[in-house]
Every structure is written in C-alpha cells, then in structure tokens.
Amino acid sequence: MCDSCGCGQPGKEPTILKPGEHPHHHTHTHDGVEHSHDHDHDGHHHHTHDHDHRQYRKVEIEQDVLGKNNLLAERNRGYFEAKNILALNLVSSPGSGKTSLLERTIREQGKNLSFFIIEGDQQTMNDANRIKEAGAPVVQVNTGEGCHLDADMVNKAVKKLEVKDGSILMIENVGNLICPAMFDLGESSRVVIMSVTEGEDKPLKYPYMFQTSNLCIINKTDLLPYLDFDLGQAREYAQQVNPKLEFIELSVKTGEGMDQWYDWFKQAATPPQV
Amino acid sequence: MHEFSIAMDIVDIATSYSRKEKANVVKEVEIEVGQLSGVVVEALEFSLEAAVKGTMLENARMNLIFIPGKARCTNCAQEYETDTVYMPCPACQTGAPDIFQGRELRVKSLIID
Ligand SMILES: Nc1nc2c(ncn2[C@@H]2O[C@H](COP(=O)(O)OP(=O)(O)O)[C@@H](O)[C@H]2O)c(=O)[nH]1
Ligand SMILES: [Mg+2]
Ligand SMILES: [Zn+2]
Numbered sequence: 001m002c003d004s005c006g007c008g009q010p011g012k013e014p015t016i017l018k019p020g021e022h023p024h025h026h027t028h029t030h031d032g033v034e035h036s037h038d039h040d041h042d043g044h045h046h047h048t049h050d051h052d053h054r055q056y057r058k059v060e061i062e063q064d065v066l067g068k069n070n071l072l073a074e075r076n077r078g079y080f081e082a083k084n085i086l087a088l089n090l091v092s093s094p095g096s097g098k099t100s101l102l103e104r105t106i107r108e109q110g111k112n113l114s115f116f117i118i119e120g121d122q123q124t125m126n127d128a129n130r131i132k133e134a135g136a137p138v139v140q141v142n143t144g145e146g147c148h149l150d151a152d153m154v155n156k157a158v159k160k161l162e163v164k165d166g167s168i169l170m171i172e173n174v175g176n177l178i179c180p181a182m183f184d185l186g187e188s189s190r191v192v193i194m195s196v197t198e199g200e201d202k203p204l205k206y207p208y209m210f211q212t213s214n215l216c217i218i219n220k221t222d223l224l225p226y227l228d229f230d231l232g233q234a235r236e237y238a239q240q241v242n243p244k245l246e247f248i249e250l251s252v253k254t255g256e257g258m259d260q261w262y263d264w265f266k267q268a269a270t271p272p273q274v
Numbered sequence: 275m276h277e278f279s280i281a282m283d284i285v286d287i288a289t290s291y292s293r294k295e296k297a298n299v300v301k302e303v304e305i306e307v308g309q310l311s312g313v314v315v316e317a318l319e320f321s322l323e324a325a326v327k328g329t330m331l332e333n334a335r336m337n338l339i340f341i342p343g344k345a346r347c348t349n350c351a352q353e354y355e356t357d358t359v360y361m362p363c364p365a366c367q368t369g370a371p372d373i374f375q376g377r378e379l380r381v382k383s384l385i386i387d
Contacts (some may be wrong), residue, residue: 054387056301065280065288065305118374120311181275182312207359210314241360243370 016157019125019149028131066266069183075188075210076158080169086269089187091203091209094175096195097219099127101254101261104133109262114167118157120149120174127172137161148179149198151186165209168269175208190267195220196229203238210241215248222251276347280379281321285329287381294331297386300334304385307377308361309343343376 015023048170064070066199090098097121106115117138119127128140139157141149154171163169171187173180192213194202197220205212210216218231231249238245247265250257288303300379307315322336345356347363348371354364356376362369 054299056299056385056387058383058385059291059295060383061287061291062383063291065283065287065379065381068283068286146279148279150279180313182276182280204360211359215386239367241361 003251008119014090014144014153016153016160017125017140017142017267018160019128019138019140026262038171061189066184066195071149072155073184073186076151076155078186079158080186080188083163083165084164084187085165085169086265086267086270087171087185087187088265089173089180089185089190089211090193091173091177091190092175092181092193092195093198094200095175096175096193097252098172098193099130101219102136102172102219103134104252104258105170105261106136108129108258110218111137113266116161116163116167116169118149118154118169118171119159119174120153122147122174127240143174146177147174147267148183149173149185150183154185154207168265177202177209181206181208181212189214191215191217193217193219194234196223196227196231200230200234201237203234203241207241210245212239213242213245215246217261218247218249219252221256230240275317275318275321277313277321278325279348281318281325282386283304284322284381285325285331286335288331288384289329291381291384292386295384295386297330297384299387300331300384301387302333302337302385304339305339305341306339306341308341308376309357310373310376311379313379315340339382341376341378342357345371345372345373347371 017023027046032071092098111154115136117131117136119131119138119140120143121127121140122143122145124142125140128138139160141153142158143149143153149171157234158169190213192209192215195214196218218234235247238247247262250261252258284303284305288300292300293335307313307318319336319338326332326334342378343356344353346353347366347368349368350363350366352363352365359373360369361371363371
C-alpha cells in the first residue's frame with residue numbers, strides 16, 4: 001500500500017457521498033501512472049558506473065503546476081454563471097463556526113431561497129448530517145489525506161447534488177487556512193471566517209487566505225464581553241493584507257448580525273443589471 | 275499538507291510531457307518555486323521524494339529553483355524585495371503592493387533522452 005505519499009491509491013482518494021450512503025471500494029491508477037513501491041533496499045544500485053552514452057536534451061515546458069486545477073475551476077465558474085448559481089467557498093480554521101453558520105442560514109432563509117451545500121472534511125459525515133437536519137440537500141466530500149477541496153472534487157459533487165438553476169451553493173472547505181488558499185474551486189466569492197476566540201493576527205499569519213477572500217466574517221461576537229479580542233485590530237490587520245476585504249461581524253449563536261450576512265449574499269446573487 | 279498534492283501534479287505534468295517527447299530516461303526536472311507561491315520548499319522536496327517512487331522520474335534529479343519575492347509600490351513605483359504578500363513600501367509606507375515576482379509554481383523544463 002502507498003502509505004507515504006497520499007497519492008490516490010485505493011482508500012486514499014476522496015469519497016463523495018450523500019448522508020446515508022456508503023462508500024464503494026474500487027482500485028485505480030493515478031492518471032495512468034502506476035505506483036508500485038516494492039523496490040529493494042539491498043544497497044545494490046544499477047546505475048553506479050558512469051559511462052552514460054545517452055544524448056540528453058532539454059525541453060522547456062513552462063507548465064503552471066496549478067494550471068489543471070485553475071482550468072477546471074474556470075469551467076466550474078462558467079457553469080455556475082450560466083445557471084445563475086451563486087457559489088461561495090467558505091474557509092476557516094476548524095471550529096470557527098462554518099457549519100453552524102450554514103445551519104442557521106438554511107433554517108432562517110431556506111423557505112425563500114434554495115440552498116445546496118457541499119461539505120468538505122478529511123473524515124466523517126457529521127457536518128453533512130447536520131446540514132441535512134437543517135433542511136438542505138448536501139453531499140459530503142471526504143478528502144482523506146487531502147487537506148483541501150479542489151475544483152475536480154467540486155465538479156463531481158455538483159453533478160451528484162444536481163444543483164438547480166438560480167440557487168445558492170455553499171461549499172464548506174476543509175478547516176484550515178493554508179492549503180485551501182491555493183485551490184480555486186470556481187467559486188463566485190470566497191468567504192473567510194474567523195471567530196473572536198482566535199488571535200487578532202490571524203490575517204498576518206495566513207495572509208494568502210485573507211488576500212484571496214472577498215468577505216471576512218468575524219463570528220462569535222456574543223463572546224466579546226468575556227475576551228480581550230480587539231475587533232478594530234483584527235480588521236486593521238486583515239485590511240493590511242487585503243484592502244478590498246469586506247467585513248461582517250456576527251454571532252451565529254444569538255443571531256446578531258446575521259441579517260447583514262443575508263443581505264450580503266442576496267446582493268451577490270443578484271445578477272448585475274445590464 | 276498541500277505540498278503532497280502539488281508534488282503529485284508535478285509528477286503528472288513531468289511524466290506526461292516525457293511520454294509526449296518519447297523519452298526513455300528523465301535526468302532532471304526543473305521546477306520554479308516562488309517565495310510567495312504558498313509552497314514550503316522543504317515540504318515540497320520531501321513530498322517529491324515520495325511522489326516519484328515507481329514512476330519514470332524515480333531517478334531524476336528534482337532541481338528546485340527558488341525565486342525571491344519582489345513587489346512594486348502602487349503609489350511611488352518603488353521596487354523592493356519582500357517575503358510577504360503585503361509588506362508596505364519602504365519608501366512611502368503604502369501597503370498592498372503589486373507582487374511581480376515570487377508567485378511562480380511551475381515545471382520549467384525537463385532534461386530527457
Ligand atoms: N459562543 C458561540 N459559539 C459558536 C458560535 N458559532 C459556532 N459556535 C460553536 O463553535 C463550535 C464549532 O462550530 P462549527 O460550526 O462546527 O465550526 P466549523 O468547524 O467551522 O464548521 C460549536 O461548538 C459551535 O456551537 C457563536 O456565534 N457563538
Ligand atoms: Mg464544519
Ligand atoms: Zn511607495
């Protein structure tokens with residue numbers, strides 16, 4: 001087995017499931033590249049003597065490593081635009097309140113708006129079950145060893161979800177502020193969530209995430225009286241990294257500030273008037 | 275650690291180009307890694323070691339070329355080196371510069387036979 005490289009060997013590839021479904025096991029090769037790892041460690045190497053008669057040549061290829069993901073992300077984006085779907089990529093550290101935000105949003109706005117949810121996590125169906133309970137169609141993408149969603153996973157999840165025209169697709173990314181920053185999913189906007197129980201300097205520690213986001217939600221404001229968290233300072237740091245970043249402060253728990261969030265995505269969902 | 279999936283993408287790119295060029299042997303893969311690309315060079319090196327196992331790149335040299343970050347001030351056009359994407363201009367303190375170098379993450383070339 002391929003324990004060391006997390007390269008998509010059986011059992012390591014992402015699974016995309018609806019609540020209640022169970023994974024099928026199947027084997028495959030990684031883009032035609034077969035990984036067999038049984039090379040011997042006896043120390044005899046075959047290429048030790050050096051009369052190399054090969055005629056080496058240099059080929060310039062200039063390929064962006066993220067090019068394939070970016071291309072697929074643009075295809076997703078085109079699909080979303082054509083079907084008038086607002087796709088939001090929600091990113092944060094674990095525990096900032098992404099799933100809670102979605103649950104409350106679905107409960108309070110689900111009658112008038114149609115939500116579809118993609119849940120990304122390394123393991124477990126927990127978040128998908130919570131979302132289903134809240135009343136929206138959901139698929140869970142378990143990335144296994146992977147620490148982020150990519151455009152291909154979202155592409156497959158969207159097909160499985162059968163997202164309707166004119167709906168709002170919320171994608172809860174894997175909880176971590178590093179890896180998801182590099183992977184465009186084709187979202188319309190990226191929303192970074194931090195909570196007041198985290199350090200004000202998160203934006204400086206994870207500048208890529210804050211720089212690539214459009215909206216920053218600062219959650220758990222109900223806890224402010226008990227903490228030394230300086231909201232002004234947090235905003236200042238975030239703006240230093242990304243002067244165009246918008247902010248909404250709210251408490252999913254008490255509901256304070258939730259209306260601003262609803263207004264924000266309703267505004268974003270309205271196609272620009274021609 | 276996203277360096278693992280980045281390493282797998284590098285292997286995919288390099289092997290598919292080597293096949294297209296009908297290469298028998300890949301001697302070297304040249305990879306540009308910008309200081310502001312979001313990739314940790316040491317983690318990438320480590321991940322590549324695992325990712326090439328059992329592929330035609332197994333014995334190839336992975337030549338990682340580090341490209342330092344460079345910014346241009348949007349106010350006074352001053353150019354300066356930076357190790358963050360947001361370092362303010364040393365001349366006029368304006369923030370949010372244009373990063374014109376250091377975001378590279380690219381398989382640049384292959385040496386093959
Ligand atoms: N006090 C308080 N706790 C919250 C709030 N929002 C979420 N939480 C709690 O934070 C924890 C993590 O929330 P969850 O939605 O699972 O975070 P996720 O990992 O980002 O999806 C849970 O115990 C929530 O009840 C809030 O506004 N105030
Ligand atoms: Mg969650
Ligand atoms: Zn300046």
